[in-house]
Structures are given as C-alpha cells and as structure tokens.
Amino acid sequence: MEPPNLYPVKLYVYDLSKGLARRLSPIMLGKQLEGIWHTSIVVHKDEFFFGSGGISSCPPGGTLLGPPDSVVDVGSTEVTEEIFLEYLSSLGESLFRGEAYNLFEHNCNTFSNEVAQFLTGRKIPSYITDLPSEVLSTTSGACSL
C-alpha cells in the first residue's frame, strides 16, 4: 500500500493593527495586547479564510493584507484537496455562512481553529483565540462594542 501523502498545514497570522495594538493597547484597554490577529489556513497551496463574505480562498499571501506577519506550522494532514473542499463547502453551508460572521464570537480565527482541528487535530495557538475574550474582559473593550 502506498504511503499516504502528507500535506503541510500552515497558519498565516496577520496583525491587523500593524503594531499599533502592541503600543496603544496598554493605554486604551489597560492590558497588553500583542496584536489584532487575523488568521487563515494555508493548505494545498491555497489560503482559506472566513469573512463576512463567507469562506474565501486565494493564493497564499494574496489578500490585501499582503504577506503574513507570522506563519505557524500547524502540522500535516492526509486530507486530500478533494475531501477538504467538500468539507469546506459543507462548512460554508452550515456553520460558516457569510451572515454568521461575528467579530468576537465567530470570526476568522474561529474558522481557522475549526479547520486546523479538522486537518491536523490540533488547535491554533491560544493567544489568537483568546483575543476576543481578552478585549471583552476589559471595561473599555466591552464598552466600545
């Protein structure tokens, strides 16, 4: 039996604030945030992310954000592109429709986390997924909603 193909899975992390969050968050929120993270999953030579328009894909680094600020190696997967796309389409119809987007509860990082677990069984780093709760836990963050 042929050995299964392993496809690398990467997590592209973008800081939407371009460094401002690191500098200003202590003042504005009272706690230190390293960045406002936007993430996407890169697998099968494509970048997949979730936004208000639903699940989208583009060539890696091909969004308006440009190249990622950091790349996290999530692992590798045997899931083929075919299966992955089926999976994505059913996700896009169920859990990750465009209107389901919520900046704090159900955002791009939620999606990346979900997909990462599907592909590799691992979650994405917690500092990313904890961001909304971090912000919400501050009074000014919660008030700004």
Add this chain to the structure above:
Amino acid sequence: MPHIISRTPRMAQGGRPSCLPAGKNTASSVTRVIVKTPGKQEDFMIADDTSVRQFKEKLSAHFKCQVDQLVLVFMGRLLKDHDILSQRGILDGHTIHLVIKSKHSSRSLAHSSRKPSTDEPCHQDKNTKGNSSGVHQPAGANHSPVESAVSAEPGVPRMHTQGLEVLSLERIAQILENPGIQQLLSNTDFMRRLISEHPDMQQLMQQNPEVSHIFDDSDVLWQTLELARNLAVIQEILQIQQPAQNLEHPSDPQSHVGSETTRGEDKALSQNSADFNDQMLSSSHDPFGGNLFTALLGGQVPEPVQSSPPSPPPPQEWQEQLPQLPTARVIYASSRDLSSTASASATPSKANQTSRANTAASSTYGWSHTCDVEQLTGSPALPSIELTQQPQAEDKDATTSLDSSDQKLEDDLRLLDEQTGSQIAGSMTQVLLNNPSLAAQMMLCMSMPQLSEQWRQQLPALPQQTQLSDMLTALANPKTSQAILQIEQGLQLLATEAPVLLPWVAPYLWGLGWLPAPSCSYPDTVPGAWDVPDMEEPKGPESCHKSGTVLQSLQSRDGDPSHLLQAPEIRFSKQMESLHAMGFGNHQANLQALIAT
C-alpha cells in the same frame, strides 16, 4: 451488533484508556468518541475493537448515506477501512471528523465543485473592474478576488501587435482611470440620458422601439456601463473584429474601429451577439461584455444593413439585438470620446484650428473660450495627423495652464487621434451641445461634486457653443477643477460676507476673462444671463453665467433675489435707522450684522 452499546453506568468508568489490555474489561470495551461533521457533532459509543469499516457502517445508517461517502479523519489522518480504531490511537473523548462526500464525488466533480465552493464566496464582493481577469485567465483568476481588485486592468491591456488601436486603448484606460470620469460613468442617470440623446441612438430608437426597454432596465444599463470601463473586453472585441473586418476604408486615417463592418460581418456578429445575448440576459459579467461590444463595434451595422436591401434580412434575433447595439456603441463612443476630449485637454493638437490658440491664451481656465470646437464637430473629415502636428507649435503658448497634462498626453494624442476619429468626438460634443443640461451634468460629475447640486440648478442654459469640449478637457485637469473650486468658494464667501463688494470684484473677474469688459454690465447681466444663450459674445454670456451662477445661488439662498446687489443699505435702511435710534452708531457694523442675518 456487539459494538452498539447503550449508555450504562459503566460509562462512568470509561475514562480509562481503552487500549490497555489490563483487566479492566468493563472499562476498556467501550469508548466514547465524538464524531464531528461540519455544523454538528455527536457522540458515539464504540467498542475498542471496532474497525473503521464497522464504524462506517454504523455511521452510514445514522447519517443515511452510503458507506463509500464517508470519510473519517483523525488527527489529520484518513482512517482506512481495515484499521482498528483503537490502534489508530482513538481514545475516549477523542474527536473524529467526518466528511460526507456528495453522491457523485469524483475527481471531475472535485474540480467543478471546487470552483463554486471557493469562487462563489470569493466573488461575494463584486469586482467591477477585475472581471477581465475572468476573461483572460479563467484558471488563475478565480481564486483571487482580492487580487483582481488590486490588479485592476488599467494600463495592463496586453500589448498586442494591433498597433495603434492598442495604444489608444491604453490611453483610454488611463483616462478612464480618472476618478472624475469614472464617477461620470457611474452616474447611471447621466449615462442613460447621454445615450438617449445620441443622434444615432435616437435613430435606432425610432426603428426599434424595444431599445427604450434597455434604459429602463437599470441592470442592463449598469452592465453596459461596466463594459465601458472594461477595456480588456473592448480589446477582445477588437480582436474578434479584426479578422472579420472588411477594410472598406483601409487608408482612412480616421478609421473608426468598427466602422468597417460590412454585411459579411453581420452573420458573424449576429452569431456572436446571439451567444452573448443569452449570457447577457443571464446577467453574467464577462460574457456580457462580449455581447455589447461586439454589438457596439458592429453598431454601424444596422445602418448599412438597412440601407442595403439585397443583404439577407438579419435574423429575428439580430433585430432584437439591434437595440443593444447602439447602447453599447454610444457608450463606447462616449467613453472613448471622454478619453479623447479629456486627453485633448485643450491641447490644440486635437483641434487643428488656429483661432483656438489666441483665445485659449486669454484665459487660464477652460471656461471662457471661444474655442470653436465647432470646427471639431463640424468637420468630421478631420484629417487628424497632419493638422495635429501643425497647431501644436502655435498653441503651445496658449496652453500655459495645462502644460503639465499636455506633456504627458501629447505623444499619445497623435495616435489617439487616428483611432478615436473625430467622428466620435464630434458626435459626443454634438450630443452635449444639444443638451446643455446633459453637459452641465457631465461637468458637474467630473469636476465639482461638491457643487453639483448647486450647479445643476444654475446651469440650465449653457451656451450652445462648442466651448463644451474645451470645458471638458479643461475639467479633466485636476488642477483646473481645483482652481475653479477655490474661486467658487471665494465667491461664495464673498457673497455671504459682503455681497456689496461683488461689483467691486467684477474688475478682477474681467481680468481673468470671466466677464467681458464693459459690454456686459454686471447687475444687468446677472438676471439676464439666463436668457441669453446666444453666442455673440462667447465669452460674455458664459462668464456672466458663471458669475451669475454664484450670485444667483447666493441670491436664491438669501431669498432676496433682486436686491442683493443693490445697496444693502437701501434694504436695511429702516433697520439701520432703528439701530441708530437705539444707540448703535457704528454704521458699518450695523450693516454687517444685518447682512449676516
């Protein structure tokens, strides 16, 4: 089935790793795994020795699908049928991901399902500009909605060896990049009117009443407008047209692209249009582009067709498509003409008249001129090339204020002239001339969005003259529009603060060429300006219009139309007296205060 085990109190002990064979028989035989499908997850109890195959059978019964459709993924690994779950390390509480493939899952489907699944979300944010990528790069572009937005077509039109036409397209592309023009093109109402007013269009409308339906359908109109901005599509159409072109006028320097369409092309065009028509009706972007522009370039077709009885009567669908032709044609003409006029930017090379030089020199702004674009319009047989080079020299000095843009455009102009042909410019300006309100709107859209409302009211009777194209070209210069804006603002300010001073400003305006000298006395002209669309004094009425515009707007705002320019003292005399009586002695201050109220 032995591995279907219902919950029992033994489950509480199920936390032990079930793969350990140590004598915990009760705990090790049952494993609770979580099966997660997109959108939901469920718990399943399985025995340790369950094979993947057996598990799949269980799942297929649960999810009501075939076993072959199931794909199990654990820790990124695909679970094969012969595997034993426990051997794969699936322990209690672990999550197995399940993907249910669609019935017809196969490699070919993967590709087709790939496109809709990724592309539809990708195209959620419509790219109006980037659609040509779909035309030229169907494979790659589908995945890059964002990229296509970034890499908007403009100067990218592939360099073919079509020579001059491509260059003109680039020019047009650059011109169309001008946000002013884009704004103009976006103005559906305006474009609709523009099209309606086009003489050829009207001709066609008479022949085909269905044409009017097009304009009612805003969708169609919008797509048509997008076409006008989609140069790559134009280029494609040109490519289609090229081989089909029968060079009736091979040596015609003004050969308008598409003007050589002949009967022979009719059928080809009709076929194309038939295809494209369906796509258009289904309101898809790119193929639609093909339609109207094919039609557009074949826009000449209806006329020669009708004028030549022997030609086989066009098929019925062709007749129906006729209405679309002029639409696109006019838009195309308009867009090209916009580019041509804008790029001409008062560079006389387009104009080939000498008188322009003199008059242009007298004004720093495009407003007051005498420019006889009339010559532009009146002589469609402009032999562009020779004449372009001629006046360039003499007009160099005339376009002092427009130098910056001139330099850039001059090189392209010669080529542009050949391509666009004066016909388009002529027809365009004719349309504008016939509809001053339309021209007013165009200028508004192009240069002074802030004042658009105000101006719309104030410029109903723009001179019929041909200054329009000059105005347009001048307006294309952003500096021009800025300057005009500043002037307008200054005038407004002045009018609000000290309207009495306006007559004093008149001399300055005269110096600028806005007001003709004494022949147009200020107060008289203002009310009368609106009634004087004649062209005896091309400068006068226009400039009076302009200043009158400001004043009138101010007047209407102040609500005192007739007396504003009269001494405010007269108006306020009574109040002034009362103020004096109350003890406010400062005459000027009182006046100012009263004016301010």
